[in-house]
Amino acid sequence: MTHLDGNVLAGPLSELFSVDMTVAVGRCDGCGDESVLAGAMVYESGPDIVVRCHHCDDVLMTIVRGPGDLRVEMRGFGMLRVPL
Amino acid sequence: MTTTAPPVVPAPSVWKVGTVASVHTETPTGRSIMIDVPGWGGNLAGQHLDLRLSAPDGYQAVRSYSIASASPGDRLELAVDRLPDGEVSPYLVDDLQVGDELEIRGPLGGWFVWRPTQTEPVQLIGGGSGIVPLMAMARAHAASGSTAKFRLLYSVRSPHDVFFADELAALASPDFEVTWVYTRETPPGWPSPAGRLSPAVLEAATIAASEMPTVFVCGPTGFVESVADWLVALEHPAASVKTERFGGK
Numbered sequence: 001m002t003h004l005d006g007n008v009l010a011g012p013l014s015e016l017f018s019v020d021m022t023v024a025v026g027r028c029d030g031c032g033d034e035s036v037l038a039g040a041m042v043y044e045s046g047p048d049i050v051v052r053c054h055h056c057d058d059v060l061m062t063i064v065r066g067p068g069d070l071r072v073e074m075r076g077f078g079m080l081r082v083p084l
Numbered sequence: 085m086t087t088t089a090p091p092v093v094p095a096p097s098v099w100k101v102g103t104v105a106s107v108h109t110e111t112p113t114g115r116s117i118m119i120d121v122p123g124w125g126g127n128l129a130g131q132h133l134d135l136r137l138s139a140p141d142g143y144q145a146v147r148s149y150s151i152a153s154a155s156p157g158d159r160l161e162l163a164v165d166r167l168p169d170g171e172v173s174p175y176l177v178d179d180l181q182v183g184d185e186l187e188i189r190g191p192l193g194g195w196f197v198w199r200p201t202q203t204e205p206v207q208l209i210g211g212g213s214g215i216v217p218l219m220a221m222a223r224a225h226a227a228s229g230s231t232a233k234f235r236l237l238y239s240v241r242s243p244h245d246v247f248f249a250d251e252l253a254a255l256a257s258p259d260f261e262v263t264w265v266y267t268r269e270t271p272p273g274w275p276s277p278a279g280r281l282s283p284a285v286l287e288a289a290t291i292a293a294s295e296m297p298t299v300f301v302c303g304p305t306g307f308v309e310s311v312a313d314w315l316v317a318l319e320h321p322a323a324s325v326k327t328e329r330f331g332g333k
Contacts, residue, residue, distance in 0.1 A: 004331050007148070047144070
């Protein structure tokens, strides 16, 4: 299976955030690109997710599902702007 | 530049149980499924849901599916294409029966969405089962009486692989132009040979960038990325091109 895009993050991130995060704009630490999370590249491996910058491919975020928790690493986001 | 923030889409994270109300064969590999979900409350055109299947050994698989309907209320419609090496799609297309229950989370997604309050022209571009969220948009457009100009470009392998064929034929009109691209087999008497969508056909069949349309592109990842690149080359602003990748090739 090839990659997907940030639209599929809506469900998993709804477990953590009370508003839809796919419309949030993130700034990539690697290249400075500012885009909606819905436009990021998403790679799934079982229940785990890697989110990469659509422009430079740097890892923005990882979501790893454990037996009793959800581990989120916001590795490449310098900033996230969420419309309210 | 000032923009108005779109209405916030609440993110329902609670898993609900839906019951299959009906199933309908759409193509040799695809099926549409009506599901009743108490408490669903309707969804916007273009939104998706997550489906969770659990095996007896505790293994769980979660997949996102675009919703073909955009009605208020607790009944929704999915349309699923069976992927050759799929884990979940073969079950939904071949095994699922009326009365079966499904775990569903949603409605989800606030980006790949069309609201009837939008007045700009809309270009829909779908490949294969990518038609599903675009169908929801076409239905919402018709139901709301919106006068926004809508065009659809639908790329499929053959006439047999069209989802919602009858409904699309009925929706097609001077206000909703539909262009078909057949990549492997055309209908009898079709004026052009079968072949993949090309930048030239894309340009000829879609609303020009000068009309400032919002463009929604959905289908297999490769299809979506090629089309999105061509649209930007045709001078559509990147921010006006919204994409939803279904994976696959």
